[in-house]
Amino acid sequence: MRKICLCLLLIITTTGLLLAQSSPKKQPLVVFVTGDHEYSSEETMPLIAAALEKDYGMKTIVLKASPDYNSEENIPGLEALDQADLAVFFLRWRRLPPEQLAHIEAYLKSGKPVMGFRTTTHAFHFPEGHASEKWNAFGEFALNAPPGWGGAAKHTHYGHESSTDVSIIPKQANNPVLTGVAKNFHVRSWLYRVLPDYPTKGSTWLLMGKAVNPDKAAIENPVAWTGTNSFGGRVFMTTMGHPEDFTQEPFQRLVINAIHYELGLKVPRKWKGKIDIQVPYRVAK
Numbered sequence: 001m002r003k004i005c006l007c008l009l010l011i012i013t014t015t016g017l018l019l020a021q022s023s024p025k026k027q028p029l030v031v032f033v034t035g036d037h038e039y040s041s042e043e044t045m046p047l048i049a050a051a052l053e054k055d056y057g058m059k060t061i062v063l064k065a066s067p068d069y070n071s072e073e074n075i076p077g078l079e080a081l082d083q084a085d086l087a088v089f090f091l092r093w094r095r096l097p098p099e100q101l102a103h104i105e106a107y108l109k110s111g112k113p114v115m116g117f118r119t120t121t122h123a124f125h126f127p128e129g130h131a132s133e134k135w136n137a138f139g140e141f142a143l144n145a146p147p148g149w150g151g152a153a154k155h156t157h158y159g160h161e162s163s164t165d166v167s168i169i170p171k172q173a174n175n176p177v178l179t180g181v182a183k184n185f186h187v188r189s190w191l192y193r194v195l196p197d198y199p200t201k202g203s204t205w206l207l208m209g210k211a212v213n214p215d216k217a218a219i220e221n222p223v224a225w226t227g228t229n230s231f232g233g234r235v236f237m238t239t240m241g242h243p244e245d246f247t248q249e250p251f252q253r254l255v256i257n258a259i260h261y262e263l264g265l266k267v268p269r270k271w272k273g274k275i276d277i278q279v280p281y282r283v284a285k
Contacts, residue, residue, distance in 0.1 A: 027059045028263050031084040035065035035075050036119050040243050041090035042069050043279040055272040078103040086262050092119035113234035113262035114142050118241030121145040141230040143237040144200040159215030162190045172206050176267040177257045181250045188244035195221050203227035234262050243279040
């Protein structure tokens with residue numbers, strides 16, 4: 001009887017191992033939430049999403065403001081966040097209804113990773129005294145970034161005619177998120193001033209930006225960082241995100257690396273090649 005039980009145990013164990021080996025790995029689901037007046041995120045994010053599906057074995061969903069990017073009160077499909085493994089936000093001054101905000105809040109409270117681009121520091125813009133006014137601090141509680149435009153950090157930039165020289169912070173040279181990223185590169189984004197109060201304490205600064213042709217006295221500021229947000233979720237935030245930034249291979253590499261990092265996946269050492277991204281910039285509303 002004992003021999004029979006051992007044999008059965010061996011068969012069950014072997015079968016389990018074979019099933020585990022033959023079962024395909026779960027494809028991570030990345031949900032992009034877009035809605036900005038200026039940076040054409042509803043066009044750049046689908047191109048990043050397509051590359052993730054084609055070259056990196058991920059599933060993606062791209063959500064867009066409706067009926068167009070200037071619609072500040074409606075992003076259909078946010079229930080997709082209920083199944084997401086990573087939420088990527090590229091928003092500016094939205095005023096979403098409570099039922100839509102509820103999906104974002106539930107995602108944040110799950111402790112899953114969050115990624116943000118540029119104007120997502122001021123993703124929401126509810127009037128003072130509004131029931132949803134707390135969302136104006138999205139940058140702070142979700143991305144370790146300044147809480148809205150003109151907040152306590154005196155969040156500002158150095159003029160639309162300026163651009164930014166970007167460099168890797170030397171002590172982060174071996175950070176996996178920077179794998180294959182050029183030591184120095186240039187982007188069209190005008191530099192955001194987030195110092196001295198942000199990124200919040202405990203964040204890891206990855207890249208520094210120096211304003212080129214600024215319209216006022218400028219200091220260097222971090223333009224990309226990682227950390228943990230108020231809900232215990234992993235954060236990657238970059239204040240870059242102008243459509244022309246996405247034409248730059250170092251920036252593309254940074255984005256793909258960061259998505260893998262956020263998902264807890266090994267950052268790919270082999271680059272699949274430059275992504276064709278040619279998207280126009282819109283003058284801000």
